Amino acid sequence: MSASSTDPSLAHKRGEQRLVLLLLAPSLAVVGCLLIVPLCWLVWQSVRQDGAFTLAHYARFFSDAVYWTTFLQTFRIAFIVTAATVLLGYPIAYVAAGASRRWSIFILAMVILPFWTSVLVRAYAWLILLQRRGLVNSVLTDFGLIQNPLALVNNELGTVIATVHILLPFMVLPLYATMQKIPAELTMAGASLGGTPFYVFTRVFLPLSLPGVVAGMVLVFVLTLGFYITPELLGGGRTYMVSMLVSRNIEVYNEWGAASSISIVLLACVFLVFRLASLIIPFERIMGAR
Amino acid sequence: MNRPASSGTVGVSIRNATKHYAGFCALNDVSLEVAPGEFVSVLGPSGSGKTTLLGILGGFVQPSSGSVFLGERDITFAPPHKRDIGIVFQNYALFPHMTVAENVTFPLRARRMPKSEWPAKLKAALEMTELGGFGDRKIHELSGGQRQRVALARAMIFEPRLILMDEPLSALDKQLRETMQIELKHLHRKLAATIIYVTHDQREALTMSDRIAIMNKGRVVQVDAPERLHDHPVDSFVAGFIGEATLLPVSRIDDNSVDLGGTRIVSARPIPHNLKLFLAVHSEKLTVVQDGGDTTANILSGTVSETLYQGESVRIFVDLDHGVRLSLRVPSNHENRSRMKAPGERIAVRLHPDDTIVVPQAP
């Protein structure tokens, strides 16, 4: 090892590392101030009550029924939303990946376009469309398809519909990225070897597109867990998600400790989801959707 | 062509196939008959329509007009999975999420062949391609040559009546390519299958094929046995494309001689009647006339402009007296090299009338 201390390439490498550190410093500072420090503060808050250490905030998860019913409902909504975005997003991505360049750009643009309006505006738009005297219900009654207006909003269904719409791009984009990289020769080879289009799809295309499916599912699931505005506006007070539990604790009860402990548990859930997904495909592939 | 066809093999017949892409003609009235058990190469420059032709055979490209027959059966509009054609794609198109064995047995599974037959067929296919013991490997754990053999094993395990290969060796290095060429040739003999083989490497085509179809600008220009292509090219494109030939413009004198810048060159073959004629001089067909040798017939004289040592041979560039340049090639043995003319020296070369090829200009 003594010889390596005189190795000029090592000295050069050390110099480079210093430079990299210098370049990273601003972003490290931002992450530190805006993420790490508040997170530590959150953890600190969650275990304090009246200036003393306590686990009472966490104990409430076992005693207070509202806590775990809220988590249960949040997870159920996240599952439904994830399933719905896969079912809707897969065909869209499939068509976009198989279409000519012009068409695939058009399809992706249609998917991404709503991205450019605010979530709040989109939530209100859905409210207008789905309410008792809204567009959907009046069209259905006018055509005589239903007698009484359907309860499409101010419940879990309304929340799910709007959330699916808002999160669809997070499913379609990783799916599209994955599908686009599946060489056309593979499906051609599958067909020439005697596979019907359905057989080739299930044995060749679908397995190769799975990384994209997992990536999209993780993104949508995790984002749904933290959704706030949509359930607040479209849930009609009957849909109670974790984020709302946090805000109630602060706004209504001024219980910072309780709010912090809920956030920490939610964060742990998110980590768990990533961990489980990374058992199926490596983490870099989820984020890079390759 | 002259190979004994097994009961399973069939011939292929492409009749007047044309393919237009938005105002562009990729395939122009192509007809090609391939006999059962024959090995036919399709050779042509980039963009000449070779892959398009294979696409029409495989069912991935719909011809704008014309038809394709596999034996007696019209398959022009049959979907790819009903054609019974084994295809080896240019980049192998192996399924990356399957093992070698799963790749090779894919056709058996897709065709719902009885499960009891799989092991024997798999074993035979792997042994034939010398992949025994590789069955459990993943595709990314294989070398280029091994992948190529997996693609081959997969394309022939279901005993297709026709095998198509699109530049299957182009990704391999020279040494491996030559080994694989010989292996493919042996496989062809063992399988007695009809093979259509696309390449743009003429040496590959010349070594492996019973016949070669030369393509240019979407047309099949000539289909012939390798020696015939070499010695009887139909036009200046084929003459220039096959071998190392220099094309020299000549004019017709009579039925068996032409004029090359004032020199009369005699050919053993009848001279065509076209307006524009070229003399195709293959560099290996020229012999250097030794000082004091016979200088009566088919002698071209000029000045040596450059000599290039190329390992097994030496290439000599000669500026002929009337201003055109040609090249000849002599084996680089001691005798030749000791008599070698230096640049600037006078040289006379003879073209034997049997080797004198005069072709019309390509359309």
Ligand SMILES: Nc1ncnc2c1ncn2[C@@H]1O[C@H](COP(=O)(O)OP(=O)(O)OP(=O)(O)O)[C@@H](O)[C@H]1O
């Ligand atoms: N889908 C397509 N749309 C438009 N033009 C095409 C299409 N496919 C091929 N072509 C054109 O048709 C011509 C023939 O293409 P093809 O792929 O058959 O050439 P090739 O002989 O296989 O060439 P290479 O040796 O480079 O593989 C090319 O000029 C190509 O640009």
Ligand SMILES: [Mg+2]
């Ligand atoms: Mg090609």
